[in-house]
Amino acid sequence: MRTVYVNGEYLPETEAKVSIFDRAFLMADGVYEVTSVLGGKLIDFDGHARRLQRSLGELEMQSPVTTEELLEIHRELVRVNEVDEGMIYLQITRGAPDDRDFVFPDPETTAPTIVLFTQSKPGLADSPKAKEGMKVISIEDQRWSRRDIKTVQLLYPSMGKMMAKKAGKDDAWMVEDGSVTEGTSNNAYIVKGDTIVTRGLSNDILHGITRAAVLRFAEEAQMKVEERPFTIEEAQGADEAFITSASTFVMPVVEIDGVALGDGTPGPRAARLREIYLEESRKTAI
Template sequence: MSRPASRPVSRPASRPASRIVHVNGEYVPEDEAKVSVFDRGFLMADAVYEVTSVLGGRLIDFPGHAARLARSLAELDMESPVTEAELLAIHRELVRLNGIDEGLVYLQISRGNPGDRDFAFPDPAAVRGTVVLFTQSKPGLADNPAAKAGIRVISIPDIRWGRRDIKTVQLLYPSMGKMMAKRAGADDAWFTEKGGVVTEGTSNNAWIVTGGRIVTRQLSDDILHGITRAAVLRLAREAQMAVEERPFTVAEAKAADEAFITSASAFVLPVVEIDGAPVGAGRPGPVATRLREIYLEESRRAAI
């Protein structure tokens, strides 16, 4: 089930400059964009999303994001109203219309508007999914000062639902985790399970460097299958760095030589403090610094 993306449009000449967003095949100023109050993304969090970074006006890791989107939709028995080729065209058009050099493209697909509230899924043959995309301009995205200073994290219990591998819009607890970190004077939070085992960050994958090896949790239903995570693993192995995919605890992370996070918008960011305790020397280490350099270099080269 698909339809071509709408014909590219320009900003209306009679209006002040406004961010242009995409809603169900139309490019409109953000203050004119509308989604029904009966949309299941709004009522049930029955929606999935992706965020793709833009560097130099080009998309980073788009094929990976498109593949993960397809997987998330399939896991929820949700049909995509658009094809991958159509999504790529929409991403590029939004980048063009909004003049994005460095920033993000947010994409969300919900199960649509069945016309009323009901727990049962609507018939996909009768109710088309809702497709929304918008851009966020982030000048200096690649030159983030946190990459040189490092970030501080706290650990909090992981009480999310069991299918964290599906990138749904159910982000209330991660948002609460961000606020817990902020109130504690930190930058982010790492979720932990029984025994202090780290699952992931609120919006990123968690890593440590210990005993000469780079360690990150293996893929499962327990963590998001990070696109940047996959790229960093590949690049680390290509650089002949030793990599181990396994769980690790907060205690092991505190005793590690380095720690860092990866995500589509943060790329690779060193973690220099966990629950108030310094990691390693308490400053960004050589492994995280080098992985960030390698990732940005390769991402710029492969961007589309």
């Protein structure tokens, strides 16, 4: 049985409770982060902590803990749950007022809710999918326009993953105004020659922590990076494609809407970037 963290307490997961009036439950009024664990250490914690503060600020929400306290909570959950490889899910909501109301509650009378729990994923770094590659479909992007805020509004991405599953594929890339925005829970990339192409940062996509690290490593490895929109048709004609996220690191994509990329196997640049990312992230893990 896992130990989880709820509003200042470490509890068995069966004893963890949140009010039915919590605004994340009623309004999806909350933000979250997922931090990977490799070798019992946290990957890019500082980046996730900074993005958390940005998300909270954009929604005029307050954090119930400091960054230092948050780090200690993460480390304690890794320790007590004996997580070697896996993830820590963190969620902060606007809290649970006395009743349901569209208007934000007074922060002086309604404290934020904070919840963290671990997910053990043995073999996370050595995923077989990284060797065979993912197959994706394209779907219309029907999310709200502030995708740069990492909110718990995940119903449409969940529906997208179900569309892919029903089609016998691994995931979906979302398309808006003819161009790919991102995957259902990841940033999307194509490779043409020596150039990596990915959509630039804006309110249209999540500002991925893994994305930032991978693009930095790519430039250090003398790979050219272009941040611009691309279409599904352009992606289907690319040499390679891949996604990045905290839970998949760098994951090759070998098929888009039934069209195989290259020879239908993971390409060398995606494989090299995954290798570099894992190697460098382990060095800086805390």
